[in-house]
Amino acid sequence: MKILRVVYQVLAERIRSRLNKVQFVIYVAILTGLISGLVAVLLKKIVHYLQRWIEQIPAPPTYLIFPAIGLIFTVYLTNRFYHGAFNRGIGMVLRSIAQKSSFIPFSHTYLHVFTSAITVGVGGSVGLESPIVATGSAIGSNVARINVLSYRDRSLMIACGAAAGIAAVFNAPIAGVIFAIEVLMVETGVSYFIPLIISAVIGALCSKIILDESVLFNFVLTQKFNYKFVPFYIILGVLCGMTALYYAKSYKGCEKRIHQWKTNSYVKAATGGLMLLVLCYTLPPLFGEGYESIKQVATGEIAQTTRRSLIFDYAGETWTLLIFAVSVVLLKPVAAAITIGSGGNGGNFAPSLFVGSFLGFSFSRVVNSTKLVQIPEGNFSLAAMAGVLAGVMYCPLTAIFLIAEITNGYELFIPLMIVSSISYTIVKHFEPYSMETKQLALKGEIFTHKKEQNILSTILLEEMIDNTYLNISINLTAGEMIKILNESPKTVFAVHDDDGLFVGILELNDIKKLVLQENIQVDASIASIVKQPPEIIYYKDAMTEVMMKFDNTHNWHLPVLNAENRFMGFISKSKLFDRYRKSLSESSDLYEYT
Numbered sequence: 001m002k003i004l005r006v007v008y009q010v011l012a013e014r015i016r017s018r019l020n021k022v023q024f025v026i027y028v029a030i031l032t033g034l035i036s037g038l039v040a041v042l043l044k045k046i047v048h049y050l051q052r053w054i055e056q057i058p059a060p061p062t063y064l065i066f067p068a069i070g071l072i073f074t075v076y077l078t079n080r081f082y083h084g085a086f087n088r089g090i091g092m093v094l095r096s097i098a099q100k101s102s103f104i105p106f107s108h109t110y111l112h113v114f115t116s117a118i119t120v121g122v123g124g125s126v127g128l129e130s131p132i133v134a135t136g137s138a139i140g141s142n143v144a145r146i147n148v149l150s151y152r153d154r155s156l157m158i159a160c161g162a163a164a165g166i167a168a169v170f171n172a173p174i175a176g177v178i179f180a181i182e183v184l185m186v187e188t189g190v191s192y193f194i195p196l197i198i199s200a201v202i203g204a205l206c207s208k209i210i211l212d213e214s215v216l217f218n219f220v221l222t223q224k225f226n227y228k229f230v231p232f233y234i235i236l237g238v239l240c241g242m243t244a245l246y247y248a249k250s251y252k253g254c255e256k257r258i259h260q261w262k263t264n265s266y267v268k269a270a271t272g273g274l275m276l277l278v279l280c281y282t283l284p285p286l287f288g289e290g291y292e293s294i295k296q297v298a299t300g301e302i303a304q305t306t307r308r309s310l311i312f313d314y315a316g317e318t319w320t321l322l323i324f325a326v327s328v329v330l331l332k333p334v335a336a337a338i339t340i341g342s343g344g345n346g347g348n349f350a351p352s353l354f355v356g357s358f359l360g361f362s363f364s365r366v367v368n369s370t371k372l373v374q375i376p377e378g379n380f381s382l383a384a385m386a387g388v389l390a391g392v393m394y395c396p397l398t399a400i401f402l403i404a405e406i407t408n409g410y411e412l413f414i415p416l417m418i419v420s421s422i423s424y425t426i427v428k429h430f431e432p433y434s435m436e437t438k439q440l441a442l443k444g445e446i447f448t449h450k451k452e453q454n455i456l457s458t459i460l461l462e463e464m465i466d467n468t469y470l471n472i473s474i475n476l477t478a479g480e481m482i483k484i485l486n487e488s489p490k491t492v493f494a495v496h497d498d499d500g501l502f503v504g505i506l507e508l509n510d511i512k513k514l515v516l517q518e519n520i521q522v523d524a525s526i527a528s529i530v531k532q533p534p535e536i537i538y539y540k541d542a543m544t545e546v547m548m549k550f551d552n553t554h555n556w557h558l559p560v561l562n563a564e565n566r567f568m569g570f571i572s573k574s575k576l577f578d579r580y581r582k583s584l585s586e587s588s589d590l591y592e593y594t
Helices: 001-019 023-055 068-081 089-099 111-120 129-146 151-170 173-184 190-210 227-259 265-282 291-298 302-306 318-341 349-369 377-393 396-406 413-430 440-442 451-457 477-487 507-517 541-551 571-587
Strands: 471-473 492-496 502-507 556-562 566-571
Touching: 001 023, 001 129, 001 502, 023 129, 023 151, 023 190, 023 571, 068 111, 068 265, 089 129, 089 151, 089 173, 089 440, 111 492, 129 151, 129 349, 129 451, 151 173, 151 190, 151 265, 151 396, 173 396, 227 318, 227 349, 227 377, 227 413, 227 477, 265 318, 291 302, 291 349, 302 318, 318 349, 349 377, 377 396, 377 413, 396 413, 396 507, 413 571, 477 507, 502 507, 541 556, 541 571, 566 571
Parallel strands: 471 492
Antiparallel strands: 492 502, 556 566
């Protein structure tokens, strides 16, 4: 592997010497898009083959044991190779951009492929999109690292990898680009669209060339948009927002309870698998990603989704179907939470679309049952898919363009905009952050729309620490302190006790007052002038918190301590401001440094 890396780096340097900087970035974007697209296609193919194989099993209860098997095997892989846990999903990517200079470990380029393929392929009730985004982002980060790109361009390649992955899964390049910008790159210049578009197009071409049409997720609209139905789309938007709030709350609540189980990870996986068995036997659409069920709902074949159900087998009555559909909407987030909480790997992108499709059907069927008006159930299912996705994932533009692309046109563009915008507005009013990013955002570990915080997040605390400051003993005398002053240019000193623990600071003015006192003895202790700093910075503090401490104290130097209360150095406010101004002045235009 090292030999291949060295050979490639030599080749990359030759390519770099023949291209300007923008052209080289585009070359890396092409490479990222190709690799990410192929990996996404590979993952999709593996899952497709596993699902087709399971479908051949005739006895209904038999195939339902596979989710438990998949969860147990995923937990085994996690325990065996990843020490029992690894960071997952979009939150991992966002945290890497903000806290780790856009470096994502190489292992993430393949571990999500294996674990999510097993989880979803054998019936886990989650989607592949989140693992694909994590994998594509890791590919982008590592391709950028090998090609020695800057932090800004590494972040761009992370977005390119994610865009290519989404584009490959849905054969929707525009949605891939919009997703990367809307979710991963909070602040970006227009010039960054070019590499993103190139990567997304290559990812979409990979899926179009390699995958069969049966694997691709697309629809053919049978009815056009009718402006007379706008009031119903408005009501649907409100329902989607409320459903998205329910989804997030029920998912996080269920997942939290499962994580609190004090039991062996294998027992937890087996228990989760048994819970999925009961859910899927009652409501078969909960088995797996659910894209086949989405297609059946959107094309008016919802009765087919009840096949093999313990209770609703081939339900035909309208109200029976409605009870079935509403049950699916209410229990899908629970099934997804059980899958993830029990050790599986997947995301909430596909479950959001799934819930939306059944919600749209339920709403339109209720309206149609009144006999007052007949609205197209397929169109309302598709619009609700966009609405719930916008509310759960906080990506309204992605939701709009995704559904528009998979329906091969923009006939539904107006209702998609209505439903998605209303849903997103409602959710955003009650909850500022998505369920995947809330905790990270509150800790200041990811970028938000607050530019100052974003810039501070890119500054590493360890780079700001000046460890040239002296750490002196509290037992020193005035005479010894005078000698130190003659040899040191510093005006502030850290003080430690006999155990090496930090006890306070000494400032030059205080030392001068002690030395200038009449009748001062050279063997007088300095302990009397040691004082506590107005604030202490700890090594794990976020930079936003560090800046807040400087603002609150108006000090120019603050000490940094580790977890054991030992002195590590001082941070200078002037140095921090210089670094902040440098980051702020960096161009946001890709073409300004050609």
